[in-house]
Amino acid sequence: MFDYDSELARYQERLWDALDIHPGDRVLDIGCGTGQTTRRAARAASPGTALGIDVSDRMLARARDQAEAEGLDNVGFVRADAQAHAFAPEQFTVGVSRFGTMFFADPIAAFANIGRALRPGAPFVQLVWQARDRQEWATAIRAALATGHPMSTSAGEADAAFALADPDLAVGVLTAAGFTAVDVVDVREPVYYGPDADHACAAVLGLLIARDPLADLDTASAERARDRLRATLDAHDTGDGVWFDSRAWLITARRR
Structure with a gap:
């Protein structure tokens, strides 16, 4: 399983700086993955609670194991699609998402459903990626795997x-979904x-960004592409890990 927590470590701190969680809060984490943000929110909200929701069984299993290892009894995880999940109305005082809100089939319906789970005036803070061409991790890997022919977009x-x-x-x-005071801030951090x-x-090689292009190649071409990828990654080795530039939007809003 790809280690998104390590990849997004710099963004995790930017997200946390934008959050204002107090003891007694009830926090909802959308697209929680392995639950790093959820668990941190649970600690900050105690004696309140935090709930993470995601569609990945594997990630949620790791989230639950880690919460148990950390002795957290005020955190929970639900496998469900936040677009359609039947949340209790006005249950949460804070909403958060670290790159977990871009995948909805109907974004307005999804954010409206999330909004109904938040109390009126509750803050919702999220990170989302800016355009592909502003992501060095996407453009450099894509270029390394290119064969000289136009690549179809996965x-x-x-x-x-x-x-x-x-x-x-x-x-x-977000406005159409019932949120107000929407603010968008440009955030730039490297990813690991x-x-x-x-x-x-x-x-x-375990990610779609690599799997899909390689699947279309014959054995020899795929091997050459992997060699180019290895060279690209080697070029981005800083001596303190392999890092790529990236850009995101930090979006804050409030439930109307």
């Missing part, structure tokens, strides 16, 4: 990651892919 999760890249679109969606090029290569 469907599904790989493209959906940029679904809220247009800040005007994001503001419009591993301690060295070998570890980074193994991690990247």
